[in-house]
Amino acid sequence: QVQLVQSGTDVKKPGASVKLSCQASGYIFTSYYMHWVRQAPGQGLEWMGVINPSAGSTRYAQKFQGRVTLTRDTSTSTVYMDLSSLTSDDTAVYYCARDDTTVRDQENYYFDYWGQGTLVTVSS
Amino acid sequence: DIQMTQSPSSLSAFVGDRVTITCRASQGIANYLAWFQQKPGKAPKSLISAASTLQSGVPSKFSGSGSGTDFSLTISSLQPEDFATYYCQQYYSYPPTFGQGTKVEIK
Numbered sequence: 663q664v665q666l667v668q669s670g671t672d673v674k675k676p677g678a679s680v681k682l683s684c685q686a687s688g689y690i691f692t693s694y695y696m697h698w699v700r701q702a703p704g705q706g707l708e709w710m711g712v713i714n715p716s717a718g719s720t721r722y723a724q725k726f727q728g729r730v731t732l733t734r735d736t737s738t739s740t741v742y743m744d745l746s747s748l749t750s751d752d753t754a755v756y757y758c759a760r761d762d763t764t765v766r767d768q769e770n771y772y773f774d775y776w777g778q779g780t781l782v783t784v785s786s
Numbered sequence: 787d788i789q790m791t792q793s794p795s796s797l798s799a800f801v802g803d804r805v806t807i808t809c810r811a812s813q814g815i816a817n818y819l820a821w822f823q824q825k826p827g828k829a830p831k832s833l834i835s836a837a838s839t840l841q842s843g844v845p846s847k848f849s850g851s852g853s854g855t856d857f858s859l860t861i862s863s864l865q866p867e868d869f870a871t872y873y874c875q876q877y878y879s880y881p882p883t884f885g886q887g888t889k890v891e892i893k
Contacts (some may be wrong), residue, residue, distance in 0.1 A: 707822075707873060707884040723881050757829055765805065772820050773875035774841065776829040 664688040666758050666777035673783045679746040682780050684758030691739035692716040694759035695769045698732065698743045700754040701779075709771075710756075711770040713741055716765045748784045788812050788876050798893040803864045807888045811856045818878035821850055821859045824887075825870045833872075833874035834851035834859065864890070 669683040684696065698710040711722040713732040720732045731744040741758060757780075759773035789812035799805050808821065817837040821831035832841045834850040837857055847862045861868055869892055876884040 706886045707875070709884075710883045712883075759830075762835070768858070770833075771876075771880070771882040772818075772835050773822075774832050774835075779829050 664775045666712050666760065666775055668756075668758060668777040668780045671781045671783075673690065673785065674786055676749055676784055678748050678784075680782050681742055681744045682756055682782070683740050684777050685738065685740045686760070689760075690745060691734075693703050693764050695765060696728075696732075696734075697759045697761060697771070697773060699757045699759055699773070699776075700729065702729055702751075702754040705754075708786065710743070710780070712761065712769055712771075714765050720770045721769075721776060731760060745782075750781075750784050753782065755781050755783045787881060788815065788879050788883050790874055790876055790883050790885040791818060792872075792874055792888050794888060795886065796889040796891060798891045799864050800893050801825060801864055805861045805864050807859045807874075807890075809852075809859070809885050811855045811857075811876055813879075814854045815876045815878035818852050818853065818876055819850070819857050819885075820875045820877060821848075822873045822875065823868075823870045824873065830873065861890075866886055866892075 665687045667685045674680050692715045697712045715718045715734045729746050733742045758777040760775045762772045762774040763770035791810045819837045821834040824830045833844050838850045849860050871887045871889045873887050
């Protein structure tokens with residue numbers, strides 16, 4: 663069965679960077695796009711970006727351009743999300759979520775499987 | 787960006803009630819509409835794609851309808867495990883956007 667297992671809770675100071683991981687199993691890792699979505703406390707869901715695990719190509723939401731970097735390690739079926747210049751507004755749960763479309767086609771931006779989420783707290 | 791507006795923001799209902807949540811897009815999105823269920827402290831769970839297609843394993847008490855700008859999610863007979871927050875999401879146009887959520891609580 664498809665599983666997305668994310669790294670654990672993290673606490674960072676303002677101005678720092680955070681790197682989160684999402685390890686996939688139960689399917690061919692390089693076949694499906696992977697997205698990152700975040701949720702601030704008590705708030706809704708916000709899409710951040712997507713990576714093609716096969717090609718390594720990425721696309722980011724305009725809001726996060728220049729601050730977010732998605733990478734992947736195909737040897738461990740893991741996607742990483744690096745977010746820099748953190749502020750308290752970045753305090754949120756960060757989810758990886760798989761696109762339901764394979765990389766042979768364009769991203770569909772529909773998320774069929776989600777990781778369990780990683781809480782990142784930014785506080786001085 | 788396409789704005790997604792859900793109503794109501796919250797509702798209280800009894801076990802056994804039929805519940806309907808609506809979602810309106812700021813422009814037409816055909817049927818590129820998904821519904822997710824989220825319980826406290828958990829990740830969202832995919833319920834419905836393409837406005838009305840149930841994901842594998844999702845019980846048939848959930849149903850979705852609509853096209854264009856107006857959509858709805860109906861739970862035919864609310865059970866204790868259905869109390870959660872529900873989100874709609876459009877994937878017609880980049881970037882994907884979500885509604886603000888509808889919290890379904892026990893009356």
